Amino acid sequence: xxxxxxxxxxxxxxxxxxxxxxxxxxxxxxxxxxxxxxxxxxxxxxxxxxxxxxxxxxxxxxxxxxxxxxxxxxxxxxxxxxxxxxxxxxxxxxxxxxxxxxxxxxxxxxxxxxxxxxxxxxxxxxxxxxxxxxxxxxxxxxxxxxxxxxxxxxxxxxxxxxxxxxxxxxxxxxxxxxxxxxxxxxxxxxxxxxxxxxxxxxxxxxxxxxxxxxxxxxxxxxxxxxxxxxxxxxxxxxxxxxxxxxxxxxxxxxxxxxxxxxxxxxxxxxxxxxxxxxxxxxxxxxxxxxxxxxxxxxxxxxxxxxxxxxxxxxxxxxxxxxxxxxxxxxxxxxxxxxxxxxxxxxxxxxxxxxxxxxxxxxxxxxxxxx
Numbered sequence: 001x002x003x004x005x006x007x008x009x010x011x012x013x014x015x016x017x018x019x020x021x022x023x024x025x026x027x028x029x030x031x032x033x034x035x036x037x038x039x040x041x042x043x044x045x046x047x048x049x050x051x052x053x054x055x056x057x058x059x060x061x062x063x064x065x066x067x068x069x070x071x072x073x074x075x076x077x078x079x080x081x082x083x084x085x086x087x088x089x090x091x092x093x094x095x096x097x098x099x100x101x102x103x104x105x106x107x108x109x110x111x112x113x114x115x116x117x118x119x120x121x122x123x124x125x126x127x128x129x130x131x132x133x134x135x136x137x138x139x140x141x142x143x144x145x146x147x148x149x150x151x152x153x154x155x156x157x158x159x160x161x162x163x164x165x166x167x168x169x170x171x172x173x174x175x176x177x178x179x180x181x182x183x184x185x186x187x188x189x190x191x192x193x194x195x196x197x198x199x200x201x202x203x204x205x206x207x208x209x210x211x212x213x214x215x216x217x218x219x220x221x222x223x224x225x226x227x228x229x230x231x232x233x234x235x236x237x238x239x240x241x242x243x244x245x246x247x248x249x250x251x252x253x254x255x256x257x258x259x260x261x262x263x264x265x266x267x268x269x270x271x272x273x274x275x276x277x278x279x280x281x282x283x284x285x286x287x288x289x290x291x292x293x294x295x296x297x298x299x300x301x302x303x304x305x306x307x308x309x310x311x312x313x314x315x316x317x318x319x320x321x322x323x324x325x326x327x328x329x330x331x332x333x334x335x336x337x338x339x340x341x342x343x344x345x346x347x348x349x350x351x352x353x354x355x356x357x358x359x360x361x362x363x364x365x366x367x368x369x370x
């Protein structure tokens with residue numbers, strides 16, 4: 001480590017960012033490559049200098065600095081019981097959060113520079129490590145991420161940058177809303193406008209991410225709060241067949257519909273036929289049958305069964321069960337449902353199908369299958 005102490009560390013301490021930029025970049029790369037040789041205490045001493053270099057006007061320098069910080073935050077050391085634990089914890093990072101995010105977002109907001117995936121990846125990693133300490137900065141970080149999203153939505157150019165941007169938002173949602181679900185309203189306030197723009201403009205690269213984040217926020221929405229006006233107005237367009245024809249949309253869209261049913265099924269009863277239409281489309285594809293039965297399980301678990309269109313709903317479901325068994329056999333029916341939840345096939349048989357046959361006789365057409 002003599003070389004590091006004599007040459008590298010000395011160069012990193014230089015505060016004039018216009019002096020020897022290539023030598024600074026090389027010194028930062030040295031730290032990045034040999035990061036596993038540094039102790040936790042040495043990391044703590046290096047971090048302020050790396051953050052300072054995020055302010056360099058030279059792209060190569062602040063890019064190397066962002067990459068080095070991100071890699072430092074992923075470094076592991078031996079923990080108890082043969083485990084690996086992070087060398088830099090959230091508590092270790094906390095004193096530097098303000099300067100770190102200020103410097104990183106200054107790069108993001110500089111429109112003279114290209115979208116830098118290393119910088120956005122560093123933001124994502126910093127959010128992930130900080131986790132417990134994000135409540136203090138959630139508003140400003142969310143505002144910055146939303147602004148960045150609005151810019152890239154107009155002209156998506158860098159897939160890696162875009163991916164880390166959406167991942168950063170997802171990390172922030174999980175870290176904050178898992179501790180206090182009331183914060184979902186802030187995320188809805190900031191994110192709904194750019195999300196609606198993306199969906200209206202049909203930005204194909206972004207729609208799967210938008211559906212995933214909408215589902216995540218909705219899942220954290222406080223119990224009993226219902227869907228709210230924003231989610232309610234958005235639901236009907238989600239059943240548009242063209243959205244489900246894109247393979248990349250299906251996993252996130254399915255999760256979103258399930259989240260809708262979990263939080264506001266009673267408000268979705270008028271949309272039941274559309275939901276069942278989605279189920280029918282999904283189950284017709286072997287690649288999507290898992291998502292189909294996730295949706296079916298949510299319908300059975302959350303849709304109200306006391307009044308309204310319940311008899312028609314139960315009839316549609318049991319009619320589908322009968323058709324499925326007629327085509328694939330009773331064991332295929334049980335196997336598919338039991339993959340979702342052990343015993344689900346028999347539960348639906350006992351709690352939904354048999355009671356329906358006892359309460360109302362099938363029509364002539366239904367009798368052929370049931």
